[in-house]
Amino acid sequence: MSAAEMRACRPADYRSDVKPVWCPGCGDHHILLSFTRAFAELGEPPENIAVISGIGCSSRIPAYTNCYGFHGVHGRSLALAAGLKVTRPDLTVVVASGDGDGYSIGGNHFLHACRRNLDMTYVVMDNRVYGMTKGQPSPTTEPDFDTALSPGGTGLSPFHPLVIALASGANFVARAFSGEHKETTSILVSAIRHPGFSFVEILSPCVTFRPDEREWKTQVRPAPVAATDDPGRAARRLMTDDGFNIGVLYRGTRKPYRPQIGRAAADLAELEKEFEL
Amino acid sequence: MRRTPDVSIAIVGSGGAGALTAGNFLLEAACAAGWHGLLTRSVGPQIRGGEAAALVRLAQDPVECAPDHFDLLIAIDWLNASRFEAEIPLGPQSLVVGDPEGGAVPPGIAAAGARLVEIPMKALAKALPEGRANMIALGIAGKLLGLGEDALLGVMGKRLAEKGPGAVAASRAGVEAGWGAAAGLELAARPASARPSAAKRWLVSGNEAAGFGAIRGGIRFAAAYPITPATEILEWLAPNLAKVGGVLVQAEDELASINMIIGGSYGGTPSLTATSGPGLSLMMEALGLATASEIPIVVIDVMRGGPSTGIPTKSEQADLNLAVYGLHGDAPHLVLAPQSVADCLFTTQWAVFLAEALQSPAIVLSDQFMGQSRAAIERPADVAFIGQRLRATNINGSYCRYALGDSGVSAMAVPGTPGGQYTADGLTHTERGIPTSSATEHRAQLDKRRDKLENFSYGDHWAKIEGDGDLAVITWGSLTGAVREALSHARADGIAARLVAPRLLAPVQPEAFSRALDGARRVLVVEQSHGAQFHRYLRAHYDLPGEIRVFHRSGPLPIRAAEIHQEIRNWRG
Numbered sequence: 001m002s003a004a005e006m007r008a009c010r011p012a013d014y015r016s017d018v019k020p021v022w023c024p025g026c027g028d029h030h031i032l033l034s035f036t037r038a039f040a041e042l043g044e045p046p047e048n049i050a051v052i053s054g055i056g057c058s059s060r061i062p063a064y065t066n067c068y069g070f071h072g073v074h075g076r077s078l079a080l081a082a083g084l085k086v087t088r089p090d091l092t093v094v095v096a097s098g099d100g101d102g103y104s105i106g107g108n109h110f111l112h113a114c115r116r117n118l119d120m121t122y123v124v125m126d127n128r129v130y131g132m133t134k135g136q137p138s139p140t141t142e143p144d145f146d147t148a149l150s151p152g153g154t155g156l157s158p159f160h161p162l163v164i165a166l167a168s169g170a171n172f173v174a175r176a177f178s179g180e181h182k183e184t185t186s187i188l189v190s191a192i193r194h195p196g197f198s199f200v201e202i203l204s205p206c207v208t209f210r211p212d213e214r215e216w217k218t219q220v221r222p223a224p225v226a227a228t229d230d231p232g233r234a235a236r237r238l239m240t241d242d243g244f245n246i247g248v249l250y251r252g253t254r255k256p257y258r259p260q261i262g263r264a265a266a267d268l269a270e271l272e273k274e275f276e277l
Numbered sequence: 278m279r280r281t282p283d284v285s286i287a288i289v290g291s292g293g294a295g296a297l298t299a300g301n302f303l304l305e306a307a308c309a310a311g312w313h314g315l316l317t318r319s320v321g322p323q324i325r326g327g328e329a330a331a332l333v334r335l336a337q338d339p340v341e342c343a344p345d346h347f348d349l350l351i352a353i354d355w356l357n358a359s360r361f362e363a364e365i366p367l368g369p370q371s372l373v374v375g376d377p378e379g380g381a382v383p384p385g386i387a388a389a390g391a392r393l394v395e396i397p398m399k400a401l402a403k404a405l406p407e408g409r410a411n412m413i414a415l416g417i418a419g420k421l422l423g424l425g426e427d428a429l430l431g432v433m434g435k436r437l438a439e440k441g442p443g444a445v446a447a448s449r450a451g452v453e454a455g456w457g458a459a460a461g462l463e464l465a466a467r468p469a470s471a472r473p474s475a476a477k478r479w480l481v482s483g484n485e486a487a488g489f490g491a492i493r494g495g496i497r498f499a500a501a502y503p504i505t506p507a508t509e510i511l512e513w514l515a516p517n518l519a520k521v522g523g524v525l526v527q528a529e530d531e532l533a534s535i536n537m538i539i540g541g542s543y544g545g546t547p548s549l550t551a552t553s554g555p556g557l558s559l560m561m562e563a564l565g566l567a568t569a570s571e572i573p574i575v576v577i578d579v580m581r582g583g584p585s586t587g588i589p590t591k592s593e594q595a596d597l598n599l600a601v602y603g604l605h606g607d608a609p610h611l612v613l614a615p616q617s618v619a620d621c622l623f624t625t626q627w628a629v630f631l632a633e634a635l636q637s638p639a640i641v642l643s644d645q646f647m648g649q650s651r652a653a654i655e656r657p658a659d660v661a662f663i664g665q666r667l668r669a670t671n672i673n674g675s676y677c678r679y680a681l682g683d684s685g686v687s688a689m690a691v692p693g694t695p696g697g698q699y700t701a702d703g704l705t706h707t708e709r710g711i712p713t714s715s716a717t718e719h720r721a722q723l724d725k726r727r728d729k730l731e732n733f734s735y736g737d738h739w740a741k742i743e744g745d746g747d748l749a750v751i752t753w754g755s756l757t758g759a760v761r762e763a764l765s766h767a768r769a770d771g772i773a774a775r776l777v778a779p780r781l782l783a784p785v786q787p788e789a790f791s792r793a794l795d796g797a798r799r800v801l802v803v804e805q806s807h808g809a810q811f812h813r814y815l816r817a818h819y820d821l822p823g824e825i826r827v828f829h830r831s832g833p834l835p836i837r838a839a840e841i842h843q844e845i846r847n848w849r850g
Binding site: 045046047048050052063066071072075079080081084086090112260262266276277 | 520540698
């Protein structure tokens with residue numbers, strides 16, 4: 001069998017036997033399916049893919065794949081993934097996060113991951129609520145969303161992650177909807193193939209704490225224009241759309257950050273010369 | 278054996294006056310001439326315009342601690358000098374050289390009863406093209422120490438070469454002028470002459486030594502967030518890791534730097550970061566993650582005064598509690614402490630070895646005193662501690678990342694290994710790495726992680742044990758040198774005492790500790806922490822025999838050998 005034939009290429013080959021903790025009807029089930037389809041389409045053997053996450057419903061996804069995974073601490077998945085990608089540029093690194101993990105506790109790392117522009121893909125499964133802790137407002141929640149923790153709503157404007165990503169230097173920006181498997185798979189494939197830091201926001205309804213989000217399937221539509229390579233134009237479009245345009249919105253041309261590793265190995269005796277009297 | 282006489286010089290000035298440059302040149306010239314020496318920096322928090330003191334101690338034997346008093350203090354100016362006068366003990370035997378233009382002698386220094394001499398360093402410098410008063414001070418110090426003029430000029434030629442021949446000539450003229458101005462002056466006690474060694478010595482700071490130890494142990498990835506007084510480790514590693522095929526990445530904060538090294542190590546590359554107390558506090562959660570997911574990493578904490586921002590530029594041994602107990606849950610991990618500038622190399626290298634062998638995070642507790650001091654040391658021996666991790670390579674069938682076994686160390690698959698796919702997790706997990714909340718699995722993995730650390734044979738490196746006698750002085754970290762020196766004085770008084778200084782603080786070594794204290798009837802604990810953290814740690818984990826006394830104090834004033842010696846004498850009554 002040739003190396004190409006040995007490659008796993010069925011979505012099932014990328015799925016582990018671990019049963020997800022997600023509620024029935026959660027958008028994350030669909031995203032898991034799109035992940036495995038995208039990996040199969042890329043044809044990368046599962047052992048060469050690393051899925052890195054933090055804490056929250058969405059962050060449970062690594063163990064449900066048959067790839068290498070890391071389910072780390074809350075909010076730090078991008079940093080952990082950066083260390084992995086810098087030292088192992090040969091791997092395909094996909095980071096999975098949610099709107100609480102990625103935009104609230106992990107917000108600072110989001111900015112700097114965009115700036116750093118390592119060749120990795122960042123997927124935020126946005127349901128505009130903290131699901132695992134049972135329904136608190138996240139940075140993308142509407143200001144009047146009434147909860148036990150913030151009675152009457154937070155009164156805070158939602159965070160605009162795609163625009164922030166553009167302003168911070170992400171090299172690929174897309175929005176997807178969990179229910180649209182074909183489109184989500186295709187966006188994930190493009191994001192992983194695109195050099196540099198690719199950011200994909202996937203709208204993923206929380207049917208338990210945000211039943212209103214079931215309506216998203218009627219609200220989303222393909223973006224009316226093709227992706228641009230002009231971050232200013234992309235940002236203007238995003239600032240003025242209603243948040244339901246789906247598709248690749250920006251493809252940049254910034255050179256990815258790829259520090260040299262494993263090159264010239266000097267003798268350690270060389271290093272100590274500077275200490276000699 | 279009593280130490281041979283030594284000589285100590287302080288060069289002080291306002292920040293930017295060049296006191297540290299002069300001190301470094303003096304140290305290097307003296308050490309090139311065969312002295313052993315240690316330069317400790319005392320600086321304020323200001324970047325420019327604060328105060329700076331270079332505290333240089335020279336001796337025939339290796340120097341590992343601050344002197345009991347200073348023989349010579351040269352003040353380029355007295356601006357802000359009162360801020361550190363307590364760090365420069367003087368006596369009637371001391372000589373103080375000031376500049377008439379440098380302001381009034383601070384009362385605390387005048388009160389020491391030292392001989393005061395005025396030399397117009399600023400005026401002498403002004404008379405020279407590009408002249409600087411710190412080079413005049415260097416010339417004065419060199420002359421009083423009996424250092425050959427050639428020794429000083431040699432160092433300046435080496436260090437200033439890149440600044441061009443003009444800078445070398447200007448500094449040379451300054452040193453010669455200082456040399457001339459000191460004619461006729463003498464120190465109260467003439468210093469012993471240098472005792473050169475045939476073996477090649479190093480001049481190195483603890484932070485540089487730690488960086489080199491890390492590379493020797495196999496570290497090839499570092500993530501960095503700058504913090505005083507640890508930054509020099511990272512700045513040394515940045516170019517030097519690149520030379521050996523590694524890389525350093527600057528992170529956006531300490532939360533990122535620790536998580537980056539967990540990612541690097543998960544990918545199979547031995548990884549490290551360095552920080553100080555505030556950064557270590559931020560890293561605690563991720564250290565627990567490394568414990569639970571069994572990812573080897575090394576974190577060097579160069580301790581400074583705390584809590585909170587504390588005193589960033591000064592030393593203290595008060596992060597012990599944080600390092601040993603700071604992780605939530607039951608999270609066994611390694612904590613080690615180097616004992617001198619030279620030992621920063623060995624202990625860091627050993628930490629890398631242990632972390633990799635035991636798939637555990639290791640915290641190395643250095644401190645500002647060791648980290649930022651520069652010392653002449655004998656070239657440290659090459660030791661065989663090179664990090665080596667038990668890897669899962671040829672995997673057939675079902676792979677259990679966290680398989681239970683006798684040693685507690687289970688084979689780790691790194692990404693790219695076919696069949697080894699698993700998810701590393703901070704959630705309690707099964708042997709396969711699958712999240713679980715089963716009581717049995719939880720207990721089994723807690724046992725595994727405890728046993729792998731407790732059952733490992735650490736050998737003699739766990740502690741430095743010297744001498745015998747019914748008095749045991751127990752200390753740790755950079756105070757080891759001061760205690761060693763105090764004990765040499767005590768032995769000269771006829772007091773038999775032993776030194777016990779654990780290098781491995783976690784996991785604790787009860788059997789080895791009992792053996793070290795066998796026959797001891799009195800215990801003196803010496804440490805630099807306001808809350809006597811080390812004493813409480815010893816009480817929690819070890820049986821201390823007989824009568825126990827504790828000599829402890831917060832930073833920033835170093836605990837001096839003479840104080841410890843006095844404590845021992847007083848106890849004899």
